[in-house]
Amino acid sequence: MTSPTGPAVPQHNSLSAADSEPAKLGIMEGCPPPADKIVRVADGSARTFPKMRWAYSNMRQLAPTKAVSRGPGPAFELPRAEQDLTGVKATTMDGKPTTFGAMIAETYADGICVLHRGRVVFERYYGALSPEKQHICMSVTKSFIGTLAEMLADEGAIDPASPVTRYVPELKASAFGDATVRQVMDMTTGIKYTEVYTDPNSDIVAYRLAGAAMRDSNYDGPQSFYDYLPTLPKQGEHDVQFTYKTVNTEVLGWILRRASGASLSDLLSERVWSKLGAEQDGHFLVDSVGTEGAGGGLNVTLRDLARFGECMRQGGAFNGRQIVAERAVASVAGGGDPARFAPAGYATLPGWSYRSQWWVSHNEHGAYMARGVHGQSIYVDPKAEMVIARFASFPIAGNVANDPITLPCFMAVARALMA
């Protein structure tokens, strides 16, 4: 047994995964549902455990959305070779023995799908999720946006070396006024903006309000992301270090819209979703002027999330065609500069980097991830020829809270599949 040396899963007093199943709690059940079982955006319950377990699989019932069309073609049926991986053993970062199955419960997975060599080897649904339903991706959304940016860059439709203002002159007086597209893609901008999920005074609150579709009528702040982003002042220098600030992704979304002339929904549909053999349309949450939340607003099904991960693992080729340019995938998988990532202080991600809205491990498997709060993940392990897609409702937002059990279990499954 390894002695405890690394970060541990923080203690919390929340109901267990089994006890927080929305159906068991009666959340949104009945006509009408009892008052204390109703989930709303306005009262914050849609973002609060345990009601968020219902909300994250039902976002379109809570807010306006825009479809990401899968197009008219047939779905690409993923081949299956199922095996029970729940017993795969692992050791948490602080040295405790665990299993893949225990991890699923302890991280409040709403759904998890493991692909090996393109085949579904393991797939389970919990909470309010089912195979045909979309779950919110949270910041996994960013990796879709970053991939689109790499694709447009590969085609020359955007130039990462160009100033942001080449595409969005409205940002001239803001922190982004002297930043490049690449700095926005890699989040190495210096912006006076904080993203602390537990702090009600953090700028993330103002960001969310600006991008909300529904607001209290007393609200008199920025009416959309387009109003909000130009207000952000510079702090520090660009190109020095990685700092995770979602507003970068909203700026990147704005650049993509301007460069492509399309909405993000249509761009993602045309370039990826309609080619992937997706089973279902995806959808973006939209703000009060129809703008997609690039930083966290995408909702897709678990299997479609896995399809996208598998497309990346295969160098962008999937469903019989090159969907993401090979150079775009290579740019992501190659990662950024770990030295610029280290100062951000992610205890669970030593030696990692951030590149084009993806998190890159630089481990011996070359693994990289799309990561969203509360446990949303795509884990691509090229060496193990494995992809794991997971939706979750972990009670604590930041993934540093579930990484200590999640990452060792993902790696253990990779090793088990390679054996």
Place this chain on the structure above:
Amino acid sequence: MTSPTGPAVPQHNSLSAADSEPAKLGIMEGCPPPADKIVRVADGSARTFPKMRWAYSNMRQLAPTKAVSRGPGPAFELPRAEQDLTGVKATTMDGKPTTFGAMIAETYADGICVLHRGRVVFERYYGALSPEKQHICMSVTKSFIGTLAEMLADEGAIDPASPVTRYVPELKASAFGDATVRQVMDMTTGIKYTEVYTDPNSDIVAYRLAGAAMRDSNYDGPQSFYDYLPTLPKQGEHDVQFTYKTVNTEVLGWILRRASGASLSDLLSERVWSKLGAEQDGHFLVDSVGTEGAGGGLNVTLRDLARFGECMRQGGAFNGRQIVAERAVASVAGGGDPARFAPAGYATLPGWSYRSQWWVSHNEHGAYMARGVHGQSIYVDPKAEMVIARFASFPIAGNVANDPITLPCFMAVARALMA
């Protein structure tokens, strides 16, 4: 030439269909869209011509929705035998010569699809609609709900002769306290409730606010349909005459949920949408507690609307299976009592009746319709073996305003196809 004898299309000063194309007006175009081109529910523009032309094809971007799943199966491809029907001649109710093509423009069709013997003979899209997009059905939604009620009645899962309170005891003290399910289905209840779209003091306003997903924070009225419906007092007697009051359909939706244990979305999916070979999911607008708008909240694609109409025309059999019970279709197609309908005073619908949320012509073709404000229609003509599905954005809400040109043109196309 017939001399003018009947109702005419009212004069209005709105932009023409061609000049009110949302793309031409720049509605919701650009990032951000200019302030005067933004469509919102809150400021009423989503319900006001011409912005409603964009809104009616994009409702899910404006409000929360719940999916009506088409299920995993393949779409049932409608066979095609297209012909140009635009030149088909007709005479308006007030005696003016017109054509099917002129009618399409003059009624601001967003899409129209004509089936003859199950084949698509004519299909066009305008405004903000396209084949893969859902358009709001308005009160055509009611006919779906009425059909579900007939289906459950055929199975004995609801009893039309039973009091409403057998299923919804909460309505005991309201106008519905001594009404039967059949009276609700046929809208022969006596309720103190007005539905005048042009009167800001009409009860339809309170109804809409109760069922709104997004409201001003100063609003302190009923929080959902479930709060609102029990407040409606009786006026007059039940079972005397037809009076069009949407609240009947919300009560019927409540009955269906209680009797089936399912949401209306899931019920429609399970019983109809997943069997129809629909191309796309539909979706319902939902109120602030997730309740579907039974009276007008369904959104589907034009071709899927046509598929449902064709299923009805074929006695409920479609896509190789009996979807709607034959007796349920017969109950609708047989119509209600024209004598009870006549006092409602619909000048454009002489001799018609209302049955299970459908409008029945009792004409020589046995035609019946699903009808929604601003021109939404399913027109089933059994004798001509024809179905017409139309979505529209006619500037005036009530269909009495477009019937004088719509109905003669529908009948003229039926005759042309029979020739």
